[in-house]
Amino acid sequence: MSTTTPPSATTRTALDRATCEALDASDPLGSFRDRFVLPEGVIYLDGNSLGALPRHTPAHVQRVITEEWGTGLIRSWNDAGWFAKPRTVGDRIAPLIGAAEGEVVLGDSTSASLFQAVVAAVRMRPGRRVIVAERGNFPTDLYMLEAVQELLGGGEPLERRLIADDGPTLDDVLDDHVAVVVLTQVDYRTGRLHDLAEVTRRVQAAGALVVWDLCHSAGALPIDLNAAWADFAVGCTYKYLNGGPGSPSFLWAASRHHAAARPALTGWHGHARPFDFTVDYAPAPGIERFRVGTPQLLSVAGLEASLDIWDDVDLELLREKSLRLTELFLSLVDARLAERWGIVSVTPRESSRRGSQVSLRHDDGYAVMQALIERGVIGDFRAPDLIRFGFTPLYTSYADVWDAVDVLHDVLETEVWREPRFARRGTVT
Amino acid sequence: MSTTTPPSATTRTALDRATCEALDASDPLGSFRDRFVLPEGVIYLDGNSLGALPRHTPAHVQRVITEEWGTGLIRSWNDAGWFAKPRTVGDRIAPLIGAAEGEVVLGDSTSASLFQAVVAAVRMRPGRRVIVAERGNFPTDLYMLEAVQELLGGGEPLERRLIADDGPTLDDVLDDHVAVVVLTQVDYRTGRLHDLAEVTRRVQAAGALVVWDLCHSAGALPIDLNAAWADFAVGCTYKYLNGGPGSPSFLWAASRHHAAARPALTGWHGHARPFDFTVDYAPAPGIERFRVGTPQLLSVAGLEASLDIWDDVDLELLREKSLRLTELFLSLVDARLAERWGIVSVTPRESSRRGSQVSLRHDDGYAVMQALIERGVIGDFRAPDLIRFGFTPLYTSYADVWDAVDVLHDVLETEVWREPRFARRGTVT
Incomplete structure (x- = not known):
């Protein structure tokens, strides 16, 4: 995943990656990202399907297994409040x-x-x-x-x-x-x-x-x-x-x-x-x-x-960031992808009618999403023709949004998704 | 938990603890016990309610959490066979x-x-x-x-x-x-x-x-x-x-x-x-x-x-040991507890009609079981008057059976179960 502005990021929107970085720097929810494990080289935009792993979850589950089950055994039904x-x-x-x-x-x-x-x-x-x-x-x-x-x-x-x-x-x-x-x-x-x-x-x-x-x-x-x-x-x-x-x-x-x-x-x-x-x-x-x-x-x-x-999340701040993330994504798609490749969003533009995800229509959406995933941008595909991106304010950054659109731009520009290995087959989650 | 023959083990059965130890030494399933975590000082006879923790389970679950979920994320639905x-x-x-x-x-x-x-x-x-x-x-x-x-x-x-x-x-x-x-x-x-x-x-x-x-x-x-x-x-x-x-x-x-x-x-x-x-x-x-x-x-x-x-268990050997364990328990109860305290088993004596557990009837079964648990012998109570002991051949030893009956003998002999702290209250699992 590129961490500096790549050459293809010549856009017609006023936004640039530096602006996104600035938004991240002043993000009141920014510190939550460190509480999750995010794999190297991945921009994870599928937290609306399976959320990312909180950093302290392994230790907590381990304690339940070894102490409550292993040592407490049947007594934990009462003693551990099971x-x-x-x-x-x-x-x-x-x-x-x-x-x-x-x-x-x-x-x-x-x-x-x-x-x-x-x-x-x-x-x-x-x-x-x-x-x-x-x-x-x-x-x-x-x-x-x-x-x-x-x-x-x-x-x-x-x-x-x-x-x-x-x-x-x-x-x-x-x-x-x-x-x-x-x-x-x-x-x-x-x-x-x-x-x-x-x-x-x-x-x-x-x-x-x-x-x-x-x-x-x-x-x-x-x-x-x-x-x-x-x-x-x-x-x-x-x-x-x-x-x-x-x-x-x-x-x-x-x-x-x-x-x-x-x-x-x-x-x-x-x-x-x-x-x-x-x-x-x-x-x-x-x-x-x-x-x-x-x-x-x-x-x-x-x-x-x-x-x-x-327990520590302010849901109003969460909603505010969520809408900013989806708005940013929609703006970048409009500015960089819409006209050239006919990419259309099926997600409402009015913020009051939008959740925390954006879906784009593409006739070969399955292949496009596979190519994105190979490049580390993980969203998902929903039949028949939607590529779906979830924005999870606790660990998605504004720079992630920038980079994801950048990779999508590259996938469309190079037409790499046409390669046979991205053709649809078998089970798709 | 006593590991040598305690003074109260003067029985009218031909069996003694040394015989039990000999049975353990020649037990073809004996090595399975090491594959479980069993807490110090506990004889666990409630594996028919919640089985004991296999020794390698924590590491396996940890791997699923950190690798399959944490790193694989949504891809694990296919890649990890979820x-x-x-x-x-x-x-x-x-x-x-x-x-x-x-x-x-x-x-x-x-x-x-x-x-x-x-x-x-x-x-x-x-x-x-x-x-x-x-x-x-x-x-x-x-x-x-x-x-x-x-x-x-x-x-x-x-x-x-x-x-x-x-x-x-x-x-x-x-x-x-x-x-x-x-x-x-x-x-x-x-x-x-x-x-x-x-x-x-x-x-x-x-x-x-x-x-x-x-x-x-x-x-x-x-x-x-x-x-x-x-x-x-x-x-x-x-x-x-x-x-x-x-x-x-x-x-x-x-x-x-x-x-x-x-x-x-x-x-x-x-x-x-x-x-x-x-x-x-x-x-x-x-x-x-x-x-x-x-x-x-x-x-x-x-x-x-x-x-x-x-994957490694021979079920015929398992059944053979299971019946020996329950038979041993029933014999020891008969020999040491039945006449003196009127303890009656409600479990069939014919081995072909018996699972891998034995239940004894006692009017104050709840208190008796609580007293047993305090002494490290964990079975359970089933209303209105049954104390239940499960024998799990993979990790229950013949010596466990001997010691459990010994502790039960002691609990009945001392009438410790009459102490108010063992009286029934609240939720019982």
């Missing part, structure tokens, strides 16, 4: 999403947590038999709704209505048959950001409940679920929250719903008295009723370490 | 349970895997509306059946019939309404072992499918699911398999059922083409259709390390 982890770690996520203590609990995968939330919500609107979702949702949300339809549709079928940013709109499909609306706050492909409070209000005005998927917004921007009077939310912790590969999902339910929400998966960790070993299920009184089985504690340990960093 | 882990690690579990390659996949918790298996099985017997389970099952199995009843019972209710070792029996309840029978091979309290092949045959003779819960048998004894022509099985990996706290569950489905089995939870990792990001769900062709969301890879790493040990 049994309570899904709740106590949930309480540490709460401030990041505008939740109160006792409203957030860890789950297994986001898919499973979404299932828990949607089934509970549908059951709270008996007689209403429609679920609304977005065609552009990350597919697992749609797939899990098929599960909900199949499982809850035995008596009277559940209908799924799909909306999209280019229509049909929410207003087109909302009526008094709608039980639940499932929405992703930030679209995983375009980066489009919903107005959480405004959309929640419209859903609830129709008498429905809203389930928010925060996978691409938790840790990317401030979220205030309680201020929005939202109903349910789920999210993942391995993207912006840097909890580690596959770290556990979380589920939020507004406390006003706890007593009425019947969990779909009635496992023993969600029981009111799990160690009475009774024959019949009785849900725990609060958010813990959404627990299922034994939490995967090594993965929980990874998440706990990353939350040590989040 | 995406395939639930299947490739499942293939390493397969030989332990008599499964073929491609028949085992990792899940989240056992509860969730059981849900997946039971829903799939019930759907394969349309028209039959009864699920049979054991009253003595670990409760989460029963609780999850309530979830199945609630979710699949919308059209026509599903009935749950409970059997027990003291009746009603399987034959009492089997008829042509029964869709699925859910059985735990080794009872978590009594250690009673079902004859897997014989019971499977009886269930299938009634036209039903069987779902086996192997939580207390996988890694405790040889299992041959395919020889028994079983249908589905689930199990946990953090007990005898030593995968670490909350390490992922596994699900086995006979390959003859793969094409017909519709998963309950239709997440994107179980999709036929997950990276096509299509709107509609289509199940993967094989066992991977039972996957749900992103696997918790730090916990998977712990499991992988423990399977390195299992």
Whole structure:
């Protein structure tokens, strides 16, 4: 990765690399970068898919393994607070999403947590038999709704209505048959950001409940679920929250719903008295009723370490830097790539409608991204034609943005992406 | 922990500690003990609840964190084989349970895997509306059946019939309404072992499918699911398999059922083409259709390390030692404790009906177990009155058994368990 301004950086924007370096020098979040391990020669713009490794995570997980497991053994269920982890770690996520203590609990995968939330919500609107979702949702949300339809549709079928940013709109499909609306706050492909409070209000005005998927917004921007009077939310912790590969999902339910929400998966960790070993299920009184089985504690340990960093983050500063990073990227793309190669962003230009990522359209996006990755700029590809760049304010610098555009310019200029080794094949994550 | 014969070891059995030491010296599995970390001063007889830490696990997990996550970042989904882990690690579990390659996949918790298996099985017997389970099952199995009843019972209710070792029996309840029978091979309290092949045959003779819960048998004894022509099985990996706290569950489905089995939870990792990001769900062709969301890879790493040990284990030798350990324990209890304190085992004496644990009944079992733990003998308590001892042939020695009975003798003799600090309170794991 070039660290000085390379020859191709002759741009038509007023910006130059020195300006970016100056922005980094005065960045109030600049010191967070040192708290992460970033491999040499890599500009990592895929923290929206898998967050980078916090520097102290290895030691923390090691301690959990050797001390809590190795020495504490079974005693750690009580002594190290293992049994309570899904709740106590949930309480540490709460401030990041505008939740109160006792409203957030860890789950297994986001898919499973979404299932828990949607089934509970549908059951709270008996007689209403429609679920609304977005065609552009990350597919697992749609797939899990098929599960909900199949499982809850035995008596009277559940209908799924799909909306999209280019229509049909929410207003087109909302009526008094709608039980639940499932929405992703930030679209995983375009980066489009919903107005959480405004959309929640419209859903609830129709008498429905809203389930928010925060996978691409938790840790990317401030979220205030309680201020929005939202109903349910789920999210993942391995993207912006840097909890580690596959770290556990979380589920939020507004406390006003706890007593009425019947969990779909009635496992023993969600029981009111799990160690009475009774024959019949009785849900725990609060958010813990959404627990299922034994939490995967090594993965929980990874998440706990990353939350040590989040304890120190000012989310308003985070959002400010996030928007500056994406704005800088969009400006540089416009100035250096748009006209010459017809590169178009599918990400909203209005900052109030943008998450912390930018996606560009390119007919050979897969090959272009492979060529970028070979040069150390790691983003990802989303079928059929999007190259996606995530900007994680805790460890992405303004100079990274400059250099990434520079490398992209070079990849397009040299047409290196046309080389056969970059052709698409096999599994793509 | 005493390492020489203590004064209280005046017994009426022919055995003495020297005999136990001799058994250890000639134990063909003796060398495995060095591959585990066992804390000083502890006799660990709770490996049936949480297995001990393999010595090389910390380094393995560390490598996954620093190299695969820290350096590989998102690239490790392909380069380190992350995406395939639930299947490739499942293939390493397969030989332990008599499964073929491609028949085992990792899940989240056992509860969730059981849900997946039971829903799939019930759907394969349309028209039959009864699920049979054991009253003595670990409760989460029963609780999850309530979830199945609630979710699949919308059209026509599903009935749950409970059997027990003291009746009603399987034959009492089997008829042509029964869709699925859910059985735990080794009872978590009594250690009673079902004859897997014989019971499977009886269930299938009634036209039903069987779902086996192997939580207390996988890694405790040889299992041959395919020889028994079983249908589905689930199990946990953090007990005898030593995968670490909350390490992922596994699900086995006979390959003859793969094409017909519709998963309950239709997440994107179980999709036929997950990276096509299509709107509609289509199940993967094989066992991977039972996957749900992103696997918790730090916990998977712990499991992988423990399977390195299992690769080297002869399961027939394991079973032989397991039975010798439990037989020794039962003999010593009979000889030294039974008559004087009325201590009774609830575990079958016939070795063919016994898993790898022994449970003793004591009215003040909770306090007795707390007193034992204080003296370094770690078993556990199961309400209302059982003290439970698990014997893990890879790291439990014959001398451990001698010493444990010796400490139990001492706890009963001195009546130390009557001290108020051992009284039951709060959460008990």
